Amino acid sequence: MKKCFLLTLFLILQFFIVDAKPAIQKVELVLRWKHQFQFAGYYAALEKGYYSELGIDVEIIEGNPDASVLEMVSSGEAGFGVGNVEVLVNYLKGEPLVLLASIMQHSPSVFIVKENSSIYNPHDLVDKNVMLHTDERGYELLSMLYNEGVKPWQLNIVTHTHSINEFLANEVDALSAYITSEPYFLESYGIPYRLIKPSSYGIDFYSDCLFTNKELVEQNHDLVDDFVTASLKGWEYALHNKEEIAALIVKKYSTAKTYNQLLYEANEIHKLINPELVAIGHTNRGRWLSMANFLYQQGLIEIPESIDTFFYHKERHLNVRWDWILIFISSFLLIVVVGVLFYLRVVKGVTRKTKEMSILLTKLEEQNKRIAQINTQLLSAREVAEESLRDKSTFFAGLTSELKNPVKGMVLAANALAKPDIGGTEKKELISEIKILGDTLNHFSKDITSIFILDPSAERISYHDTEPNDLLKTFAAKCTKQHGLDKEQIRLSLLSPLVSQKVLIDKEKVLRSLDILLSNAIKHSPGVKIQIGWSNDQPEMLTFWLSDNGAGLTLEQLTQ
Structure with missing residues (x-):
């Protein structure tokens, strides 16, 4: 899109530039003699396009002894002419002539x-x-x-x-x-x-001077400027390309002189123009005044008050060259547009890079937040792991205690059976106790296996809808029958039927847990009195409890 815009702008500017160029102006240049290298600069300017580049169509007219170059230029019949000191003489006689350039710094006469x-x-x-x-x-x-x-x-x-x-x-x-x-x-x-x-x-006159008439200078000084510029450029080319221009003269302008003769003339003219020392076309006002003095001595002219208007002062004829102004303005605008587009491109690039950096920073912040979250999660996981480890320690401590009590009871019963004086009734009681303790260990081992799922064939947790009051009544009846406790030794703490409701629990495991607690109580407290109950004070949690009238543990025992 930018390239299309630049191309369009360039074409528009070129249109104005082309439109600003002046129309082709046709002029005549009259030579003071026949075609030869003496006028090579004008041939070069014409053939190389120096005149046409500035919008001038030049016709070069060969000199004729029967026609006066001065009269043709003075009258306006021709725009430009080539002459010697006679141009000054006729100017001083009142002819409207203006000197443009002194081509030969020394006369060939x-x-x-x-x-x-x-x-x-x-x-x-x-x-x-x-x-x-x-x-x-x-x-x-x-x-x-x-x-x-x-x-x-x-x-x-x-x-x-x-x-x-x-x-x-x-x-x-x-x-x-x-x-x-x-x-x-x-x-x-x-x-x-x-x-x-x-x-x-002591006589050193200029020669082959380019001149025009005053009217042309005043009415079209741009044309005069361009003609002089192109002509001097042509002379510079001719002096650097003598062979080429000599061949051009023979081919296109004259056969009166041979190629070698033209080259001889070219070398001599080069000495008279002396471009290595003096700029081509240079005019010294003092030399022209000296020439006027010699002419006065011959009685050819009167001493003039001034000859300033004889010389062409380019600076006095400044003109607004709209073509060059338009070229400058268009070039400036083109540079400005290109500069603005370049600036916008840079700004866009910076904006894009800034946006990319912002996105990267946002992603980096998100990653940092994610890392912080992960760190928090790791800390939480560590705390959970540590808590789990503590729970496991507590669990295994309790597990050890639960295993130790039945085993210890069985060991004591076994030791008692080993005594020789034990009676038959006591022996039966000890055997019954060992059996009960063995059943307890058997059920406990199944529970442990179920918890850790070490044995696929082990008893699994089996949940049933159970009414807590009925469960405790069943346990109390079992205590009376199995442990020989009467009803006065067992007290049930049941909740109102309005509060009580069926819950999903493993009934057998609850009964075994209560049985273990009861066995410990009977063992350590003869004539024990038991109170059994349950509560649901905490949401989603049911608590079964058993208390006895035993002595309990001392503070020292608790710390151990």
């Missing part, structure tokens, strides 16, 4: 002379045939001549044909050229040459 000539410096050009542009295309070389005190009218200026044939035919002594192009041919033909560079004489 030079004079080429043959090595065997007598020309070594600008002064040696006086009265020589020199092929040179006298318009904005030759401003840098003219500035060098002015700076060295050489006036253009002192030279025999030949109209430029954009060819080296006249130079090779010795029709001109010096040729204005690009250090990135013409030297390749001379070296290919093995013609020694010498260069006269303006930088050697």
